[in-house]
Amino acid sequence: MIKSDTGFGLVDVLPLSLKDRFGAPPFSVLDARQGYWQARKKKWLSLGIESEVGRKERLINYHENVAKYKGGYHEKDGTLKKTFGVSVFDPVLCELVYHWFNYPDGRIIDPFAGGSVRGIVASILGMNYTGVELRKEQVEANYSQWNRISDKKFAVEMPSPNWVCGDSIFIKDLIGGEYDLIFSCPPYGDLEIYSHDPRDISSLNFEDFLDSYFKIIKTTCSMLKNNRFACFVVSDFRNKDTGFYRKFPYYTVGAFEEAGLQLYNEGILVTVVGSVAVMVSRYFKNRKFGRTHQVFLVFYKGDPKDIQENFPEVK
Ligand SMILES: C[S@@+](CC[C@H](N)C(=O)[O-])C[C@H]1O[C@@H](n2cnc3c(N)ncnc32)[C@H](O)[C@@H]1O
Numbered sequence: 371m372i373k374s375d376t377g378f379g380l381v382d383v384l385p386l387s388l389k390d391r392f393g394a395p396p397f398s399v400l401d402a403r404q405g406y407w408q409a410r411k412k413k414w415l416s417l418g419i420e421s422e423v424g425r426k427e428r429l430i431n432y433h434e435n436v437a438k439y440k441g442g443y444h445e446k447d448g449t450l451k452k453t454f455g456v457s458v459f460d461p462v463l464c465e466l467v468y469h470w471f472n473y474p475d476g477r478i479i480d481p482f483a484g485g486s487v488r489g490i491v492a493s494i495l496g497m498n499y500t501g502v503e504l505r506k507e508q509v510e511a512n513y514s515q516w517n518r519i520s521d522k523k524f525a526v527e528m529p530s531p532n533w534v535c536g537d538s539i540f541i542k543d544l545i546g547g548e549y550d551l552i553f554s555c556p557p558y559g560d561l562e563i564y565s566h567d568p569r570d571i572s573s574l575n576f577e578d579f580l581d582s583y584f585k586i587i588k589t590t591c592s593m594l595k596n597n598r599f600a601c602f603v604v605s606d607f608r609n610k611d612t613g614f615y616r617k618f619p620y621y622t623v624g625a626f627e628e629a630g631l632q633l634y635n636e637g638i639l640v641t642v643v644g645s646v647a648v649m650v651s652r653y654f655k656n657r658k659f660g661r662t663h664q665v666f667l668v669f670y671k672g673d674p675k676d677i678q679e680n681f682p683e684v685k
Pocket of ligand 1: 458459485503538564571
């Protein structure tokens, strides 16, 4: 309840909105297009988070994708238009996941660390984050960003994110330990190919991709304590030969269930339209929708009846 000095007495105690209570209404549709969400995202990014750094130049199929759709470059200097940039993980969603699904002072594990967002947001919230990332240059880029931020007053007392370079198939040997929250965003098959490294699951054919993906999820879940959550943000991608969707979100559910967890929440993250508005007129010639959402899956390891006992009111 917020107290206001309106002096009217009766209306003094106004119920807090869901957004103010939880950071965003905890509905199955999380709308990142909302003004407050975009404003908060800007605030996070203004702290110096540049999660795309360490990736753009190296996306194998990047230029092929952009070149395919005219208008991706500035005529005047040939540089890339912002809206055609690589996908950057949403820091506001990060913040919500850590407040909503992390155990108090819980340790976070991320088998597909990618850019710096999930690590830096965790650290600024005072949480312990460990991410495994295959590409050395990405890990270096993440640390140089944290080093630029870490002496700022909002970060100086905070634990440093821990990024470990390696293949998450061996995540247990690489980092060991037990964790309180799994939070990650895997490669969406070969939609964005991050490297030619044969261990990079984005460079694999679909069958081998799934095989490694299931193994990585199984091992990571074996390091999650009981009565804890696992959250994955995924998006579906098409079979480049047939055009049909691969049903990646469903495979992700299958992978976690095989690892002993169960689907607890299924959400949709509505994303800004951005470059899709430019490309959709071409897509829709083949009656393909322009994708402006991601799937937010929440799994639970244990008996949901114990959730209230383990997870205090969200503040
Ligand atoms: C960047 S994130 C995914 C981002 C997400 N698909 C998106 O579009 O927002 C995926 C990361 O997983 C990493 N990766 C791929 N295979 C891996 C493996 N076997 N072990 C650890 N990291 C891996 C890639 O290098 C990449 O940085």
